Amino acid sequence: EPEVTQTPSHQVTQMGQEVILRCVPISNHLYFYWYRQILGQKVEFLVSFYNNEISEKSEIFDDQFSVERPDGSNFTLKIRSTKLEDSAMYFCASSAGGPGYTFGSGTRLTVV
Amino acid sequence: AQSVTQLGSHVSVSEGALVLLRCNYSSSVPPYLFWYVQYPNQGLQLLLKYTSAATLVKGINGFEAEFKKSETSFHLTKPSAHMSDAAEYFCAVSAGSNYQLIWGAGTKLIIKP
Numbered sequence: 001e002p003e004v005t006q007t008p009s010h011q012v013t014q015m016g017q018e019v020i021l022r023c024v025p026i027s028n029h030l031y032f033y034w035y036r037q038i039l040g041q042k043v044e045f046l047v048s049f050y051n052n053e054i055s056e057k058s059e060i061f062d063d064q065f066s067v068e069r070p071d072g073s074n075f076t077l078k079i080r081s082t083k084l085e086d087s088a089m090y091f092c093a094s095s096a097g098g099p100g101y102t103f104g105s106g107t108r109l110t111v112v
Numbered sequence: 113a114q115s116v117t118q119l120g121s122h123v124s125v126s127e128g129a130l131v132l133l134r135c136n137y138s139s140s141v142p143p144y145l146f147w148y149v150q151y152p153n154q155g156l157q158l159l160l161k162y163t164s165a166a167t168l169v170k171g172i173n174g175f176e177a178e179f180k181k182s183e184t185s186f187h188l189t190k191p192s193a194h195m196s197d198a199a200e201y202f203c204a205v206s207a208g209s210n211y212q213l214i215w216g217a218g219t220k221l222i223i224k225p
Contacts (some may be wrong), residue, residue, distance in 0.1 A: 006155075031210070043156070043202065043215040056210045091156060099144035099163055099206040105155035 002026040006092050006104035013082055013111055016085045021077045021107045033093040033101065034067065036060070043091070049075065067087030082111045114139045114207040123205035126224045131175075133219050135203030138184065144206035146213065147177055153200045159201070162186060164199040173197070191215040198223045 013019050025032050028063075035044040047057040049057040049067055066078045079086055089108050095101030119134040128179040137143055147159040160171025167179040173196075177188045185202060 033212070042217050043204075043213070045212045045214070048210040048212055050210070056208060056212060058212075095211070099211045100146060100158060100161045101211070102158070103148075103156040104142070 002102070004092055004094055004102050004104035006107050007089075008107060009105065010108045011110070013017060013109070015084060015111055016081050019079050019082055019109065021079075021090050021092075021109070022037075023075045023077070023092030023104055024073050025075055025092070026096075026102060029096050029102075029103070031055075031095045031101070032067075032069070033095075034077045035089065035091045035093065035103075036088040037106075038088040046077070046090075050057075055069035081098075082109075084111050087111045114143065114205045114214045116203050116205050116214055116216035118201075118203050118219050120219050121217065122220045122222060124222040124224060127195055130190050131193045131197065131221065133188040133201050133203075133221065134188045135177075135188065135216060136184050137186060137203070137205045138203055139207070144211070145177075145179060146204045146206070147171065147175070147188050148184075148202045148204065149173075149199045150202065150218075154201065159188070161201045175180070193221075193222050193223050195225070197221060 007022045032049040037043045047061045048055045064080045089106045091106045092104045093101040115138045148156045160169045162179045165183045170176045189190040199217045200220045202218045204213040
């Protein structure tokens with residue numbers, strides 16, 4: 001069964017450093033998403049991406065965040081200058097369109 | 113605006129007993145509703161989804177959920193719990209033209225031997 005692949009599974013970074021979280025969506029999918037889950041809290045929508053541009057973003061997705069599809073397979077989330085409160089599990093998801101999509105197994109980001 | 117409320121952060125049932133996880137939603141438009149399961153240290157796996165077809169939706173691993181518009185509910189059930197069902201379960205409603213998901217807080221299902 002096709003999978004969404006996220007790397008790394010766990011990343012530890014120092015406050016103020018830039019991090020890039022990587023995702024390989026399912027190959028024929030056109031819609032891509034990032035969500036995050038701070039420990040003990042709800043899963044939160046960050047951003048959706050379609051046709052090489054952001055289609056929607058939440059209030060969380062401020063200027064510190066950016067997304068990119070640098071080639072035909074990868075979809076990345078960059079956090080420019082990490083803060084302690086960015087520590088969370090970050091999930092990538094993709095879909096062919098319509099409701100419901102496939103999630104990756106997540107990247108646990110720890111900012112120290 | 114859409115929202116999701118899951119009643120009970122933890123639910124404990126005996127192996128073989130009925131599982132009932134509650135989810136109520138609020139939506140200004142006809143909703144799409146989902147249940148996801150998250151096993152420890154793993155990602156979010158889709159259990160089932162309601163997309164305006166049959167109100168009783170069957171999912172993987174013997175789970176099902178019934179959409180009740182009058183009660184704004186989408187409760188998840190399984191007739192007989194198995195130890196392998198121990199996980200956290202999330203209810204979500206789809207919102208917006210990009211189908212972004214609005215999530216409940218999750219319910220941790222504990223199975224007693």
